[in-house]
Amino acid sequence: MTTLMIQGTTSDAGKTLVVAALCRWLARRGVGVAPFKPQNMALNSAVSEDGGEVGRSTALQALAAGVPLHSDMNPVLLKPQTDRGAQVILRGRVHGNMDALDYHAFKATAREAVRDAWTALSARHEVVIAEGAGSPAEINLRANDIANMGFAELADCPVILVADIDRGGVFAQIVGTLEVLPPQEQARIQGFVINRFRGDPALLQSGLDWLVQRTGKPVLGVLPYLHGLMLDAEDAVASGGEHQAGALKVTVPLLPRMSNHNDFDPLRLHPGVALRFAEMGRPWPAADLVILPGSKATRADLAFLREQGWHREIERHLRYGGKVLGLCGGFQMLGERIEDPRGLEGDPGGDDGLGWLALRTTLVPGKQLRNVSGTLLPDGVPIHGYEIHNGVSEGPALDRPLLRLDGRDDGALSDDDRIRGTYLHGLFDDPGATDALLRWAGLTGTSAAIDYDAHRQHDLNRLADAIDQHLDTDALLALLNLT
Known part of the structure; x- marks a missing residue:
């Protein structure tokens, strides 16, 4: 050796x-x-x-x-x-x-x-x-x-x-x-x-x-x-690359403890997508789709989002017909309450969520770590990715799941299907699933998602x-x- x-x-x-x-x-x-x-x-x-x-x-x-x-x-x-x-x-x-x-x-x-x-x-x-x-x-x-x-x-x-x-x-x-x-x-x-x-x-x-x-x-x-x-960055966050005129505008709040921002790399490469990160102290970018990212300190990042007034921007975005997607910690933020009784991600306690999905999350010991595959339910297309989270979510919103993964349901859809959430990371790595999600978000035209695995x-x-x-x-x- x-x-x-x-x-x-x-x-x-x-x-x-x-x-x-x-x-x-x-x-x-x-x-x-x-x-x-x-x-x-x-x-x-x-x-x-x-x-x-x-x-x-x-x-x-x-x-x-x-x-x-x-x-x-x-x-x-x-x-x-x-x-x-x-x-x-x-x-x-x-x-x-x-x-x-x-x-x-x-x-x-x-x-x-x-x-x-x-x-x-x-x-x-x-x-x-x-x-x-x-x-x-x-x-x-x-x-x-x-x-x-x-x-x-x-x-x-x-x-x-x-x-x-x-x-x-x-x-x-x-x-x-x-x-x-x-x-x-x-x-x-x-x-x-x-x-x-x-x-x-x-x-x-x-x-x-x-x-x-x-x-x-x-x-x-x-x-x-x-x-x-x-290629997958260790830490550095970059915005999107070249995109077509009239591209779908995607905004991601840049949170202090945002995790797994490589989830967005396939969107950065997509010619029909203009990906931008909302940054502290700068105007909120116009969006067709807002994605709440994963977080290593979900309650603290949610408080930061509110301090910036971004929750009001997202509320306005929804009132005018925009779409919202939450990933992992971002999915938890979409619910009514986040409880961390043991202080796994900070001081013990709880906070109200954004209240846009009828679910509550409790952070518990025993992190969920698994590679998974399954189906994006609204469109029936295959999907794969991985889960890394502590939270256990419960509530009637879960009766309308977004995904079926290894024989179990995951995520949620709002009644009007303008809000979606999931615990799955790597959501955009499958080109078929990416195409379906972007059509839901409002992408039109013929530009197709890249095969990110082949790109790597x-x-x-x-x-x-x-x-x-x-x-x-x-x-x-x-x-x-x-x-």
């Missing part, structure tokens, strides 16, 4: 996509490879095949590797609930809620989970490509680190450092990162990858030569900026092609003991 770790000079340097690219590149060569992220902090998550919860970016990398997603691939997942606290997921299961100081003390236990998960994963795969978090240069987080060099030391593995030239200062990023690392950690870094380069590589060569001379370490390659690339595969192959074309593949194979 061999482990190689990809670390970055900054957050969003491109670690996730480089790991995905390497996983697809190795899989295409017939190498048994798996991704690994020892610690992740993100609100975008997925359900593994062993019934655990892991970061969405790791799910993308497992897809790139062509292997089943397993909770061993992301043993520590932190899901922020406040600015100072998060839910801790340990090897796929909820361990509890902790503030930052408590978690710092917990890292010794987390380290054991990381070691055990990596050991188990390494026993099942020929190569493990590990992804760091943030940057190893974060001095305040170095004690008991398990996310970057702490894991590299544990696994005794080489490291490649990725830097993003698109944000500027790439040589300072690399040299500055090395400068704050102790000598033994500097020695682990076997080379650099410069990411998201636009222009003629010849113009960069003098800088690359200086970097090699200054650090004594090789530049393993320069990856180009891949225009039009859209296409873009993953673009990433692997970039490895072949722009990196020193002989050096990569040597680092992986595959020569």
Whole structure:
């Protein structure tokens, strides 16, 4: 077995996509490879095949590797609930809620989970490509680190450092990162990858030569900026891309603890949809369809929505014939009441919902984690996705379900069918279901939804092609003991 770790000079340097690219590149060569992220902090998550919860970016990398997603691939997942606290997921299961100081003390236990998960994963795969978090240069987080060099030391593995030239200062990023690392950690870094380069590589060569001379370490390659690339993001939220004139206008409130915003990626790619996020302090965008997203702190996000006055905007939208769809936490907000007696997502207590569906939700221990498939009932088309939620909803609105999933009903429709809600994430991944939902929302014309699963595969192959074309593949194979 061999482990190689990809670390970055900054957050969003491109670690996730480089790991995905390497996983697809190795899989295409017939190498048994798996991704690994020892610690992740993100609100975008997925359900593994062993019934655990892991970061969405790791799910993308497992897809790139062509292997089943397993909770061993992301043993520590932190899901922020406040600015100072998060839910801790340990090897796929909820361990509890902790503030930052408590978690710092917990890292010794987390380290054991990381070691055990990596050991188990390494026993099942020929190569493990590990992804760091943030940057190893974060001095305040170095004690008991398990996310970057702490894991590299544990696994005794080489490291490649990725830097993003698109944000500027790439040589300072690399040299500055090395400068704050102790000598033994500097020695682990076997080379650099410069990411998201636009222009003629010849113009960069003098800088690359200086970097090699200054650090004594090789530049393993320069990856180009891949225009039009859209894959599951770990955290960053982007609005829609190009769309046709007269496109269906979809508005999503940008909530502080919005989760699984990758639900909207197929809509961002749809040429007949103009997707916009409503942002604090800005005018409410005109809409044909409003989608209330999932949330890691549903009551707090509902209070935020009300503080912005967005509930009145949505009420006006409904009065003028608009449609509303709630996903997971957004579905719970549509009901009459949300109770959290044990304080699973914040302080114990309850709040009135928006009152547009006759249902009440109670948050209870025992998170529902499952991959599901079934039928969108109003149209009879197949659908698949996944569930990640604590809430149990009850009420007469559920007598008019939206979906039939694995032999049970899910979601609800209002009597006039202008409001719909569901616990299903990935609602728009099936093109047939997306077409049906957008017709309900008012989309006309012939533009069809994309096959998002096929889109993912296409873009993953673009990433692997970039490895072949722009990196020193002989050096990569040597680092992986595959020569």
